[in-house]
Amino acid sequence: MTAHKIKIGIPGAAGRMGRMLIREIDAAPDLELVAASDRAGTDAIGQDSGLLAGTGSNSIIIGDDPAALAAADVIIDFTSPAASVAHAGIASSSNTALVVGTTGLTDEDEASLRAAADGIALVYCANTSVGVTLLGKLVEQVAAQLVDGWDIEILEAHHHHKVDAPSGTALALGEAAARGRGVKLDDVADMVRKGQTGARRTGDIGFAVLRGGDVTGEHSVIFYGDSERVEISHRATDRAIFARGALRAARFASGAKTGFYNMEDVLAG
Numbered sequence: 001m002t003a004h005k006i007k008i009g010i011p012g013a014a015g016r017m018g019r020m021l022i023r024e025i026d027a028a029p030d031l032e033l034v035a036a037s038d039r040a041g042t043d044a045i046g047q048d049s050g051l052l053a054g055t056g057s058n059s060i061i062i063g064d065d066p067a068a069l070a071a072a073d074v075i076i077d078f079t080s081p082a083a084s085v086a087h088a089g090i091a092s093s094s095n096t097a098l099v100v101g102t103t104g105l106t107d108e109d110e111a112s113l114r115a116a117a118d119g120i121a122l123v124y125c126a127n128t129s130v131g132v133t134l135l136g137k138l139v140e141q142v143a144a145q146l147v148d149g150w151d152i153e154i155l156e157a158h159h160h161h162k163v164d165a166p167s168g169t170a171l172a173l174g175e176a177a178a179r180g181r182g183v184k185l186d187d188v189a190d191m192v193r194k195g196q197t198g199a200r201r202t203g204d205i206g207f208a209v210l211r212g213g214d215v216t217g218e219h220s221v222i223f224y225g226d227s228e229r230v231e232i233s234h235r236a237t238d239r240a241i242f243a244r245g246a247l248r249a250a251r252f253a254s255g256a257k258t259g260f261y262n263m264e265d266v267l268a269g
Helices: 016-027 049-053 066-071 081-093 107-116 130-145 168-181 240-255 263-268
Strands: 006-010 031-037 074-077 097-100 121-124 151-158 205-211 217-225 228-236 259-261
Touching: 006 016, 006 066, 006 240, 016 031, 016 049, 016 240, 031 049, 031 066, 031 240, 066 081, 074 081, 074 240, 081 097, 081 107, 097 240, 107 121, 121 240, 121 263, 130 168, 130 217, 130 228, 130 240, 130 263, 151 168, 168 205, 168 217, 240 263
Parallel strands: 006 031, 006 074, 074 097, 097 121, 121 259, 151 205
Antiparallel strands: 151 217, 217 228
């Protein structure tokens, strides 16, 4: 008797994450790619998604109609904020679970995802790496202990193609630090320093951004005290870690009840 495979749909199939996801799905015995889409007008439309990803022909042709993704049990979305919101609508109307790893979403975008989660299982996470998820927990715990006399700075680096800053992961780490201190990140975040800034404001959480080369992703949360420093870091060297984490989230979502989840829920589940 053949075991049931979880059917996966990939929007943005021609992108770097889309191709990586297709390669990881091809290697997973419990998963099956059933739909692949991309933006209308791109050179990828009409191509075999397996050939484009480098795994060999899989007969799943990349189309420009995202409605085809409804054939999947789970859609995995690493596209753009506007596209992710649109895909959430498709997932909701077809009762298809959804994993969203897109960054740069506004509060309004996230509200749209939460609304979609009223009818489906939806996992939203700025970073699907297991290591980064654990990093966030550590940051929250350390921030709760290192309060008086300690300054928090978050440094992130990514490749020169990344279009949003600070990264979604850096912001999530900032949220974790703020939770640890019992404050709201919006009230303490320091995103821009230029010119005569004055002394650092007590309690602020600072952000610094680097962009260059082919850096997959590096994040450090630094706690500065008098005469000592605590630094917690994560460095990704291969985009495959995000794809594997997303597939873990898809497995979770395929069997989860209706609701809005994050990677912590995935690891706990």
